[in-house]
Amino acid sequence: xxxxxxxxxxxxxxxxxxxxxxAEWTDEAVTTYELQTSQPANWATNYTSYYIKSxxxxxxxxxxxxxxxxxxxxxxxxxxxxxFREILGTRTEDSSIEYNTDIATSTDIRGFNYTDVNKTQxxxxxxxxxxxxxxxxxxxxxDIRKRNAYxxxxxxxxxxxxAYIGNETDGYDAERHTDCTIEYTSLGGDANVxxxxxxxxxxxxxxxxxxxxxxxxTFTPDVSV
Amino acid sequence: MSSVDKNQAIIDYLNTCPSIVDNPQYxxxxxxxxxxxxxSVRSSDKSRNKPFIDxxxxxxxxxxxxxxxxxxxxxxxxxxxFNNENVDELNAIQGxxxxxxxxxxxxxxxxxxxxxxxxxxxxxxxxPNLAGVDKTVSPQVAVYSVTxxxxxxxISRKVWQNN
Numbered sequence: 001x002x003x004x005x006x007x008x009x010x011x012x013x014x015x016x017x018x019x020x021x022x023a024e025w026t027d028e029a030v031t032t033y034e035l036q037t038s039q040p041a042n043w044a045t046n047y048t049s050y051y052i053k054s055x056x057x058x059x060x061x062x063x064x065x066x067x068x069x070x071x072x073x074x075x076x077x078x079x080x081x082x083x084f085r086e087i088l089g090t091r092t093e094d095s096s097i098e099y100n101t102d103i104a105t106s107t108d109i110r111g112f113n114y115t116d117v118n119k120t121q122x123x124x125x126x127x128x129x130x131x132x133x134x135x136x137x138x139x140x141x142x143d144i145r146k147r148n149a150y151x152x153x154x155x156x157x158x159x160x161x162x163a164y165i166g167n168e169t170d171g172y173d174a175e176r177h178t179d180c181t182i183e184y185t186s187l188g189g190d191a192n193v194x195x196x197x198x199x200x201x202x203x204x205x206x207x208x209x210x211x212x213x214x215x216x217x218t219f220t221p222d223v224s225v
Numbered sequence: 226m227s228s229v230d231k232n233q234a235i236i237d238y239l240n241t242c243p244s245i246v247d248n249p250q251y252x253x254x255x256x257x258x259x260x261x262x263x264x265s266v267r268s269s270d271k272s273r274n275k276p277f278i279d280x281x282x283x284x285x286x287x288x289x290x291x292x293x294x295x296x297x298x299x300x301x302x303x304x305x306x307f308n309n310e311n312v313d314e315l316n317a318i319q320g321x322x323x324x325x326x327x328x329x330x331x332x333x334x335x336x337x338x339x340x341x342x343x344x345x346x347x348x349x350x351x352x353p354n355l356a357g358v359d360k361t362v363s364p365q366v367a368v369y370s371v372t373x374x375x376x377x378x379x380i381s382r383k384v385w386q387n388n
Contacts, residue, residue: 017280017384037336071336087385089278091378163384213384 004165004173014164020213021088021097021124021199023137023182024157029081030136033058036076039069051075085215086137088126088199097124097160097201120203127196128189141184141195154181158201159219161210171209176219177201229338231286232266235375238335239264239290244320255291257359257366263291267372280383283344286337286375291356292318295364311367318353318369325373340381348373 008014033051040046047066051058051074058075061067089095100121106114131138144152158180166172181200188194210217232252239262240246248260255263267287275283294317297310325348328334334343353369 015280016276016278017382019278020384038339087279090281091283092278093275095278215385 006164007167008164018163020159020161020163021095022085022159022161022215023088023199024083024085024159025137025140025155026082027084027140029079031077031079033075034078035072036074037071039071040076043069049076051077080136084136084140085217086135087215088124088129088137088197090132090135091128091130092126095124095126097122122201122203123198124201125196125198127185128192128194129184129197130189131193131195137182138195141182141197145184145187145195153183154179156180156182156199158199159210160201161213163213166209168212171211171220172213174208174210174219176206176208176221178204178206229336231335231337234335234337235286235288236264242321242324244317244324245290255293257293257362257368259293259295259364259366261293263293265289265291279385281378281380282382284377284379286377287372289370289372290321292321292353292369292371293359293366294318294369296358296367314367315353315369318371321371322348322350322352325371335375337375337377340379342378342380344376344378346373346375 006014033053036050040050043050044066047061047063050061052061053059053075058077061074100123102118102120104116104118108114129138131142141153144150156179158177159174160177161172161174163172180202183198183200185196185198186194206221208219208221210219236250236252239250245262248262249256249258251261251263253263253265255261265288267289269285269287273285277283294314295310296314299309301309301312325346329346334346337343349372353371356368356370359366359368
C-alpha cells in the first residue's frame with residue numbers, strides 16, 4: 001500500500017493544531033447542565049428539552065408554548081460517559097511528542113558504523129495543563145491525586161491523530177495506544193491553578209483512521225492486506 | 226450565536242454600570258459636556274496574541290472610557306461638610322474602576338458570543354487618569370480616562386470544537 005501523502009499544498013506548512021493527542025478512558029457517566037447564553041435554534045419547538053434551575057435542582061421547562069427566551073436562564077442536560085475523551089493541549093503553547101529513542105552504535109574495524117534502534121519510549125508533556133471548568137480529564141486526575149490512587153494513572157488510551165493526512169471523506173490518519181499512563185507532575189502555579197502532565201505512550205499501537213475531528217469520532221483500524 | 230459585535234457587547238455591558246448608565250454615552254466621538262461618557266476603541270496589537278496548540282488564540286480587546294466633568298478652580302477647604310468638586314468628580318469616576326473590578330471578581334463578563342471565552346476584564350490603572358482639560362466649552366470640562374482590557378480566548382479556529 002502506498003504511503004499516504006499530506007493533504008497540504010506543496011510547501012505549505014502544517015498548522016500545529018493538526019497534530020492532535022486525545023486521551024480516552026472509561027468511568028461512571030456524569031450528567032451536567034450547561035447554561036445557555038444564546039437562544040437555541042430549536043427553542044420554539046423544543047423548549048421542553050431545556051431546564052431551569054430551582055434551588056440546587058434542575059427542572060424541565062413545561063407549558064403549552066415556548067416561554068420568552070431569556071439569556072443565562074435555561075440549561076441543557078449533558079450526559080457524558082462511560083467513555084470519555086478529551087483533547088490534550090488546551091492553553092498549551094508548545095508541546096511535542098518525544099520519542100526517547102534508545103540507540104546502540106558500533107563501529108567495525110573498517111570504520112563503518114552500525115546503528116541499532118533498540119526501542120522508542122514516546123512521551124509528551126503538557127505544561128500548562130490548567131484546571132479548567134468542564135475538563136473531565138482534569139477532574140479525573142485530580143480525583144486520582146486526591147486518593148493517591150496512582151495505579152489508576154495507567155488506564156488511559158491515547159490517540160495521536162495526524163489531521164494533515166486524510167480528509168473528512170476517507171478519515172484522518174490516527175494511531176491508538178492502549179494502556180498508557182498520564183502522570184501529573186505538580187499542582188499550583190501563579191495566577192491560575194496548573195497541573196502539568198506527562199503522557200507516556202505504550203507502543204501497544206493500532207494504526208487506523210478517525211472519521212471526524214471531535215470527541216465523538218469513530219476509530220477504524222487499518223485492514224492488513 | 227457564533228460571532229457578535231464586540232463593540233455592541235461592550236456598550237451593552239457598560240450600560241449595566243450604575244456610574245455610566247444614566248449619563249449620555251458616545252462611541253469614539255463625543256460632545257464635551259459635563260457627565261458625558263465617550264467609549265473609544267483601542268487597537269490591539271496582533272503580535273501579542275498567544276496561539277495555542279489546539280488552534281485557539283488568546284487575545285485582548287481594549288477600550289478607553291473618557292469621562293467629561295466640569296471643573297472647579299476653588300481651593301481645597303479642609304473643613305467638615307465642604308467637599309471639593311474636583312475631588313468628588315474624581316471619586317465618581319473611581320466608581321467605574323471599582324465596578325469593573327467587582328464584575329471581574331464575580332466573573333460577570335461582556336457577552337462576546339460562543340466563540341470567545343472571557344478570561345478577565347480589568348482596568349489598566351488603579352485610579353482615573355486626567356487626560357486633559359477642554360477650556361473651549363462652557364463650563365470648562367476635565368477629561369478623565371479609564372482604559373479597560375478584556376482578555377479572552379478565541380476558539381473559532383480550534384481544531385476540536387466540542388471539547
